[in-house]
Amino acid sequence: MAQLSGAAQLTGADRATALLGLAGWQECKDRDAIHRQFKFHDFVEAFGFMTQVALVAERMNHHPEWSNVYNRVEVTLTTHDAGGLTQRDIRLAHAMEDAYRPATDHSIGRKLGG
Template structure:
C-alpha cells in the first residue's frame, strides 16, 4: 500500500470534515451522550476494523472517543486509512434520511 501525498490527503479530507491530518496520521475525536453509547460505537467499529484488517490507534475517556489512523507499513496515510475513516463516520454519524 502506497503512502498518499499531503495534497491527496488534504483533498480526501474535504469529504471527512471531522478529521485532521498531522503527525503522518489522520485524527478525529467524537463525543457521545454517555459511556455506553461510546463503547457501543467502539464495538461496531471493531467489526469494521477486522473486516478491513486495519486497526486504529484509539482511546476512550468516558464519552469521548479519540482515533488516529495511519498505515504503519507505509509509514503514513494510505487509501486503507480513508476506507476505515469512512466506515467509522458511517457508524458514529449515520446519514439521517
C-alpha cells in the first residue's frame, strides 16, 4: 500500500517542533497520539465546531477520534496506517484550532438569537 502524504511517524526534533505550535494539546501516555478537550458556551457551539471540522477532515481524508457531551468535545488524533502521530495529525489539529477561535466568538450566538 502506498504511504499517504504526511503519513510518516513524527519522531525526535521533528515531533517536538510540530507540537510546539499546539497549545492545549497533550501527548497521550498510553499510545502514540495527541489529545485535547475543547470547551464551548453550549451544545450548539460544540456541534457547530464538530460539523465544521468534519468537512475539513473529510477533505483531508483524515478523521479524528472524538466525542461530544453537551458543551465539550474530546479529540484524539493519530494516524492508524502509520502506527502513530504524523504530520497529518498536526495539520488536522491546526485546522481544529482555526475552527475553535470563531466558534467561541459569542457574538455569533447573539446574531442568531442565542
